[in-house]
Amino acid sequence: MDTMEYTILYVDDEEINLRLFRKSFRRDFNILLAGSAKEALEIIKTEKIDIIITDQRMPEMTGVELLKIVNQLLPDIPPHRLILSGYSENLDIDDAYNHYHLFSFVQKPWQYDELKQLLLNILGHT
């Protein structure tokens, strides 16, 4: 299956980050962007998303909190479809690993090749 069929939702409060993510991955996947957890939830309700990548530190709702709500909305989400990105792992995200189907934590700044490989792994391609 063509990787362009997959939809990835990227959530970050920094506009430049959003732009750059899309520019980097627009040739590989269908990219949807959300500038806040609220926007992300709206998109999740209406679109079919294959992977969610969310920044950890956002105003109003952190990435972990967003993942918690996503789990509530889509209880039968396939495992390992969620990624958190940030500057440092901390205790908060243990919960996310255990209960909210968090697959991986990606350190910023991310490397294009590494991240692409990770995404392909998740989606079942090598």
Added chain:
Amino acid sequence: MNHCRTLVCIFFICQFCWSGSAQFKNIEEIKALLTLKLCEKVIWPADTQKLYRLGIISDNHQLIEQFKKIDGYNQQTLKHFQTIVIQIHNNLEDVDILYFDQKNLELIKNISNLPNYKKKLIFTENQTSNKEFMFNIITYSNNTKATFELNRANLIFAGFDVLPEIIELKGSEVDVRDLYKQTKKLLLLEEDKVNGMQLRLDNQRNEIEKMTLKIVSLNNDIFSKNVIIEHQTDSISRKEKILLELKKTTVTQESEIRNNLSSITRQKRYIILIDSMIKKQDQNVEKQQKSLANLNKQIKEKEKDLAHKDFILKEKDILINVKNNQIYLLATLTILVVVVVFLFLRAYRINKAAKLSLAEQKEKLETALEHLTQTQELLVQSEKMVSLGILTAGIAHEINNPINFVIAGINSLQKDFEDIIIVLTEINKLKFDDDNLAEEIKNIEKLKEKYSYKEAFEGIYETIDDIRLGANRTAEIVKGLRNFSRLDKDERSLYNIHEGIDASLLLLRNKYKLHIEIIKNYDEYLPDIECFSGKLNQVFMNIISNAIDAIDTTVNGKIIITTQKIDDKVSISIKDNGLGMTTEIKSKIFDPFFTTKKVGKGIGLGLAITFGIIEEHKGSINVISEPEKGTEFLIMLPIA
């Protein structure tokens, strides 16, 4: 009445005048002969019999005689007549013809009641009042002549008829119409009478009804009163029963009372007995009381003896005590002496030892002091390290983002460029004298689509801006760091307070950006001051860091930084709306190693060092804080 009943049919009465001849001698003869003649003209109903008896109702003997003369066989009619004198009670069965004398006309009524009356031929004499006859002989001309009246209706009604030749006798017929009118009048009269009687009947019936109703009501009254009477008799009987019962109960009660009386008399006797017993006992009691009194006297005497003896004992006790005291005194004195001697000896020895230990301690203290100063330096160092740690953490956080812009931007740029290159190379291959230029251009267009040439082209400018932004931010952070790292400079230099505060803010940005608002009230004309720049940076870093820590992450935090020039000093106020402090904590915050943070989160040296730095600069630092109302640090520094 009889007349009314029988008058259903019309009476035809003809009146005939018989103008007879005057050849006869007396009127009676005329009458008799006329009667005979008339009978001859009558058609009898059952004309079988031959004997016709004529009943004459009269007292007139001459008339009777004359009639008897005509008895016998009549050749004209072939009938045999016979005259009989009638009294009222005679049986009329025997006669066929009745002749009522003028004086006996009323008797018609009597006779007409009788049953077999109708079949008889009726002759009357000078009947004027009514027409109840068949033939009426009328005498006139002073009783010398006679004629007759014929009532045809009666005749025919009785079953007779007359021969037409009767006209020869020249009588007259009763006018039926008159008769009808008369009888009708009579009828009406009778009817009126009847109606009157009917009315009276009705009235009487009404009265009877009323009476019956009254009777009925009276009956009802009687009935109800009877019922009442019954009830009352019932109640009376019941009351009688009750009376009987009461009587019975009174009888039983009387017997009870009698019983009670007898028992009372018994008890009286019993009481009297007991009384006597009691009196006896009283006497006993008196005796015993007397003996008791005697005993008491004896006891008192003995008590007196005892008291006397007590007194003697006490005196002896006192003597003993005095002697005891004397002994104690002696003992204590001796002990004291011993102790004093002992103490002197001991003191001497201790003195000696003390001198030795003092020297030792002095040595120890000196080493300890050295040790402490070393530790203090270490700690200060580690506090610096902590600050540095904060610093580096801050730097790492801050630089990460712009670096990401650069890296991601470069990546994006590279890819966009690669895409564009593909298209450009194709374009470069074109030569203006190619044959299928148009087709080749079309191909290039397709290629552009495939590689999203337009998007890439536009994206490049944007990406370049983003990269530039990232790079600039990084440079700023580094500059801020450089400002900050002037920690170890030993010489004073001119220092811009605002720049210093901003540098700290920048480095702490990550810690506060999500939930704290920084409000800066900077005085534009604030002069730079001469100071140890690095150290002042550290001061601001410490205080702002503490303010951030004091604010709960769930609250909308505010930090207000106000700078002012006041006379020859500058004032810097850093105010937060965090937890605040109690007076107790406030008094200790500048103490070394005092911290309200958990183990591992802080050593407690930050404010101590701050205090030291401020003192070094000859400034002052004050704290205003209340629990739950936030904290304000007010720093005053001399400008020069």
